[in-house]
Amino acid sequence: MLEILAKTRHETTREYVIRVLRYNIENLTLKPGQLVSENELAQSLGVSRTPVREALIELSRTGVVEIYPQKGTFISLIDLSIVEEARFLRCTVEKAIVQLACEMCSEEDLAALEDNLQLQRACVERNDYRRLMSLDNEFHRLMYAACNKEMTYSLIQSVMTHFNRVRLLNLAEMDMQRTVDDHEAILKAVKSRNKDEAVAVVERHLSRVLFDKNYLMQLHPDYFK
Incomplete structure (x- = not known):
């Protein structure tokens, strides 16, 4: 329904x-x-x-x-070629965003991100992958907002539907804790103003779909083009 x-x-x-x-x-x-x-x-x-x-x-x-x-x-069925383009776009932009965040995030911004992470941890305990997906999106939106790039976030989200469906399947079928661990590592790097580490974690975080896609296709063959 x-x-x-x-x-x-x-x-x-x-x-x-x-x-x-x-x-x-x-x-x-x-x-x-x-x-x-x-x-x-x-x-x-x-x-x-x-x-x-x-x-x-x-x-x-x-x-x-x-x-x-x-x-x-x-x-539409999930098109993995579109998924990869969306992943490439988001990864390219977010590596720039986390570098800006290392310079621009205020204590208030960092506190909001930490509050979001606390809610993510609770989702893992409840196995609530749909709520975790929403909080995942909000975590990244907060990062863009801290850098005064909310329009950029909205533009990117408008072409992320294929990628976001794979992300949801990933949370539902794989280990949700990995996502929270990645977010914790991103926030730790931003707090310490370590741009190189922040970029490395974002690239790892957004590349997981490349490694998990074959398994997800085996579980849900009717979902993919």
């Missing part, structure tokens, strides 16, 4: 539908390869079919859904 998010005051209905659909796709509530109905989506979201149709067309332009005339609209 579709997970419904609250609509913000400043977003249009079309923007709202895009955000909800992207959220449900990235969280695998809408599964790769799944057929979706405009009518059912509109009914679930309490909107007309027009913004749903517009949202699906927009998502198709970024490879998140696939629209076939006379056949229907399907959630």
